[in-house]
Amino acid sequence: MIERQLTLIMENKPGALARVVGLFHQRGYNIDSLHVDPIDDFTPYKFIEDELNIKFAKGEVSRLVIKTTVGDKLMRQILRQINKLIEVIAISDDESTYLKGILRDENLL
DSSP states (O other), rough: OOOEEEEEEEEETOOOOOOOHHHHHHTTTTOOOEEEEESSSGGHHHHHHHTTTTOOOOOSSEEEEEEEEEHHHHHHHHEEEHHHTTTTEEESSSSOOOOOOOOOSSSOO
């Protein structure tokens, strides 16, 4: 078991955070820490807008950082499951980034 950090870019919609946390709860994964901030400056994530051909307004999306302790196999499973949530635009760990189901090499950290 290794301490991991996940970074999610997700839409600011009611219940979005509850669905992410619920996914962890339903599968018995532990969240060691959780931090959410609205994104006011989307410049560091410009590649997301370009890749998905969308433009986000100020406060429309948030950055969610989750720290958890899991093994490699479980980490891949978590990434795939969270990526399926409709509000999740991008998710990244130390090794890979998914944009709406597309595996990317860029890291969101």
